[in-house]
Amino acid sequence: MLVSRGMRASLTEPFEDNTMNASTTTAATQLFARALMSVIFLTAGVSKIGAYAGTQAYMESMGVPGAMLPLVIALEIGAGLAVLLGWQTRISAFLLAGFSVLSALVFHADFGDQMQSILFMKNLAMAGGLLMLVAHGAGSWSIDARLQSPRGGFSHA
Numbered sequence: 001m002l003v004s005r006g007m008r009a010s011l012t013e014p015f016e017d018n019t020m021n022a023s024t025t026t027a028a029t030q031l032f033a034r035a036l037m038s039v040i041f042l043t044a045g046v047s048k049i050g051a052y053a054g055t056q057a058y059m060e061s062m063g064v065p066g067a068m069l070p071l072v073i074a075l076e077i078g079a080g081l082a083v084l085l086g087w088q089t090r091i092s093a094f095l096l097a098g099f100s101v102l103s104a105l106v107f108h109a110d111f112g113d114q115m116q117s118i119l120f121m122k123n124l125a126m127a128g129g130l131l132m133l134v135a136h137g138a139g140s141w142s143i144d145a146r147l148q149s150p151r152g153g154f155s156h157a
Helices: 019-050 052-061 066-085 089-107 114-136 143-148
Strands: 003-005 008-010
Touching (some): 019 052, 052 066, 066 089
Antiparallel strands (some): 003 008
């Protein structure tokens, strides 16, 4: 519900009377966003394990040493889990954002191929979302927040 306050309107106004509800909604949204951002990296990392030889051959065909595949898998799964859990979120998101841009440039820069153009833009969009995590952190429902809390518990702010 959009309620007008003079010349200004606020989408969050319905929550202003209930701070707990607003902070819980924000925290849940941040957790859900981290889950959505991490799932592509987790599934990609796991699928690379299952198709190791094929992935390695594809990397080499694009001029990337196949010996880097274990590092790619470790980054996708490790940083993907870190983003999901909200642990070392800013560092993990920064690494995944860089990986996404680099992957776009190396593997998806064939703009004559519509599918590669779409994948290029997808990688840039993912990097943008990840950079929002770098800027704003994981949110209150995260390991990062729990470690920073003086009580050692999850906060709602």
